[in-house]
Amino acid sequence: MSYEELLALEERIGNVSTELTEESVAKRLKQHKYSSLNRHISMEEEPCCICQEEYVEGDKLGRLDCGHDFHSSFIKQ
Structure with missing residues (x-):
């Protein structure tokens, strides 16, 4: 599935809770x-x-305990 298809799917099904608070x-x-x-x-x-x-250069990244980096804005979502 492409990223665009995943975005369209998200729009159809709405938000799915990860059970983790932003905090x-x-x-x-x-x-x-x-x-x-x-x-x-x-x-x-x-x-x-x-x-x-x-x-x-200068992108804001977040690293989780698993060691993988992500753009911070995406992992917070």
Whole structure:
């Protein structure tokens, strides 16, 4: 399913509760800004798992306990 199809599906079914409050997510979300200078050259960088876009300098990211990074605005949703 494409991202656009998922957005259309969301519009049809409405919001689905994750049972996590925004406060609970914020406690677990380690926020930082993306900087290409901080990444290791040997590490292959993956795009945001949610929007599939590459990170650009200064993007606000959130890292969950699992170690994955996401654009902060998406993970809060």
